[in-house]
Amino acid sequence: MDKGKSKLSLESLIPFYFFGYRISISGFYIWAFIIIVFMLLAGIMVGIVLWTGPVWSKILALILLVGFLGIGFWGIDLARRNELRKLKSCLLALISEKQENRVYFDQADDELGEIGFLLNQVLDLCEQRLFKQRRLMGGISHDLRTPLTIMRGNLEVALLRERTKEEYREVLESNLEEVDRLARLVEELLTISKAEAGDLVMRLEPVRLGQFLSELVKEYQVRAKDKGLDLTINIKDEIVINADKHWLTELFANLIENAIQYSQRGGKLEISLKEREKEAWVEVSDQGVGIPQEELPFIFEPFYRGTQAKTMATKGYGLGLSICKQIAEAHNGTIEVDSRIGPESGTIFKLRLPIR
CATH class of the missing domain: 1.10.287 (Helix Hairpins)
Structure with missing residues (x-):
């Protein structure tokens, strides 16, 4: 439970030990059991007193016994309704845009606890998406x-x-x-x-990835040379994958352009390709300014521009890497990043694509 979010307690759990085994029973059920036992004992005691009397007293004893049990079950139902009212209050608070509210419980021990747990998960997901949507609109x-x-x-x-x-x-x-x-x-x-x-149109065809990358790198050799950069390609295995050439070009063009943009004169850039674990492993590495560790989890989100991008006043909208991630996943692949800053700064983007 995050600090600052209000807690709405549904139940507290009481541990019991049965033949050495720890059993967590919700406090609600403990009180329900106590109420039933108390009312049953009270009914029996009254019944014993009245049963020795005439017929009408026996009938009255039965009526009182049923009445006591009814009152007990009514109390249990009232307690459960009270818990549901608390849950209702939480939902009403959320409707009034008090989205910091959460249903709080120690353990999902029964159906109500599980509902509260799932409700919190839904609320967290909605809050995350709303935050992303607001940042997207701001961008x-x-x-x-x-x-x-x-x-x-x-x-x-x-x-x-x-x-x-x-x-x-x-x-x-x-x-x-x-x-x-x-x-x-x-x-x-x-x-x-x-x-x-999920509407990205993919026109898949066999692509010789080594040849494809070699031709793409040639298009950026002049630009890299003009900036004083050494752009090389290292192909260890010739690999054929099923891919959409248009989107594959978009993906690698974004990665190479970023590497050139954030590298200083005299730096080295390398694109490497090898086969491992029945996948094509492509790495785009540079000796650029690097990305702080605390920013790495966010760089694939739309409109996110890190400290270095803002400091260097580079052009762009912060959408390129988000597009790269979407294209990689559309090819059933993954993309990751490792980076460091300091005297030996640099960044490596690691792309994994299934082999045909």
Whole structure:
């Protein structure tokens, strides 16, 4: 139970030992047993007193015995209803957006406890998704506002006075760049949305992964060289997988571009491929600035940009790695990351894909 969340106690458990075995019985059942025994004994005692009398006293004894048992069961039902009212109060609090409330119990010992446990799990899941949705909306709002502000500024300046054709052309070209940025943002958001909904269209075909990676790396050799980086590829095994070439290109292009973007002049980048445990293991490693350990669990979430990305003022929306994860999982694969910062900083993305 997280601190700051209110507790709604359903039951407390009392341990009993039966022939050396520890048995946890909810306090509710203990009190139910005590009530039944007490009312039964009271009924028997009254019955014994009245049974020695005439016939009418015997009938009265039976009526009193049944009445005592009825009162006992009514008390048990009242206690259970009280527990259900507490659960109802929790739900009403949640409806009123007091989402910090949780149903608290020591152990899911009976049906009500299990319901409370499952309810807490549902609430935690909803809270996590709501948090992600709010951050997603915040990220979208921020990334939409920036290009729109630039476009508005360009147009307002252009309208202040008459300008030459060349000046108007510059304004239009600048705005066209911002439109392209918005189009890329929308395209990436659609990709993530389709992937999360399971609607990502996959056109699988046999792909020679070593050849595919070699051709892709050639396209980035010039860019890496211009930045003073040594980009190499190491293929130990030629592997054939079933994959969608379009999405596979998107995945590795994001990883390679990130490696180039966050690496300093003179650094080395390597893409390696090998077969292990009937899987294709691909690693994209760099000697860049690295990622702090506390940020690693979040880097595959949409719109998450780490400290280094903000410090270096790199372009991007924080969607690339989230897309990589979705594409890897759509191919029944996995993607992980190891990173370190300091004198020997660097990052390794590890991709596992099933072999055809």
